[in-house]
Amino acid sequence: MDIYLVRHTSVDVPPGHTYGHTDVPLRPTFEEEASAVKAKLNGILFDKVYTSPLSRCVRLANYCGFPDAEQADDLKEIDFGEWEMKSWDELSADPRSADWFADWINTPAPQGESMSGLYRRVSRFLDKLRAGNREKVCLFAHGGVLTCARIYAGLYKMEKAFDNMPEYGAVIKIRV
DSSP: OEEEEEEOOOBOSOTTBOOSSSOOOBOTTHHHHHHHHHHHHTTOOOSEEEEOSSHHHHHHHHHTTOTTOEEOGGGSOOOOGGGTTOBHHHHHHSTTHHHHHHOTTTOOOTTSOOHHHHHHHHHHHHHHHHHSOOSEEEEEEOHHHHHHHHHHTTSSOGGGGGGGOOOTTOEEEEEO
8 A cells, every 4th residue: 555644834833842732833834835745746546535633734634635534633743741832941951851862762751652652553543544445545644653654664763763754744655
């Protein structure tokens, strides 16, 4: 099955802040960025289109011509829990962050999830997709979700996740 992974456009959040599960606004450049994404998807027929329920993904799916994309909670970004909308400087000052910075793969954010938790969630979703009879699927989601999908596809190891974060508006095709 071919899966087209689409990352939402750039967000209007101060640089250096975590915003995983928070429903944040998009930058005023949305239409310009979304137009470029739509052009990359032009002419591709999908058996099914899914989107994260967060507005930054739903809005892009709608703009690209998929108003009926099925919303899936498993496609939400990593949950930073108590650290949502905090700056990395604020996180560094939190004594609980030492464990997270030492092992972000397995250590969850307070009241949130770890990278391996996100990976399990995304893998569960992709396992369900593979069990279906679809040949071409599109997912509108987030950087962490796209990264986990590429790990799932065997493109690199979890330790390289931050080295492979896709750009806003990226369209990446994988085969699983």
